[in-house]
Amino acid sequence: MSRPERNVQIAKSVKVIEWLKTELLDQIANLFKGLHHANQTLIADSLASLIIVTYVLARRVGLTFREVDQSVTRKLREHARGKHQLEDWYGDLSRLEEYINKR
CATH class of the missing domain: 1.10.287 (Helix Hairpins)
Structure with missing residues (x-):
């Protein structure tokens, strides 16, 4: 070029x-x-x-798209185990992680 x-x-x-x-x-x-x-x-x-x-x-x-997906999954796991309020109150983060892992 x-x-x-x-x-x-x-x-x-x-x-x-x-x-x-x-x-x-x-x-x-x-x-x-x-x-x-x-x-x-x-x-x-x-x-x-x-x-x-x-x-x-x-x-x-x-x-890459894969890198973004891996970062999202890692972030969800960190927040879910770190007692993020959305996880404590509603379980949203573990539910999202479960959904992503099943796709």
């Missing part, structure tokens, strides 16, 4: 990362709107978009 082509690729990568960051913010705003209006469809759509953007952003910065 020639130097000008490489520079174009770098610029394109930076632009995509910046776009993904704005997409994260946009979806968080949509999630808050959905929560405010109790709109289940908007809430589900925003959460799904946030998950997708997170995986794609991770890939763009050099992580």
Whole structure:
């Protein structure tokens, strides 16, 4: 790859990362709107978009999907055993870990 082509690729990568960051913010705003209006469809759509953007952003910065999954699983395990309030009150973290492990 020639130097000008490489520079174009770098610029394109930076632009995509910046776009993904704005997409994260946009979806968080949509999630808050959905929560405010109790709109289940908007809430589900925003959460799904946030998950997708997170995986794609991770890939763009050099992580694999597997690495993200492993980090999520490790974090869930740490929080569940560390007596995180969501785990103590509702068991959410161990349930999510169980769900992910069964997929």
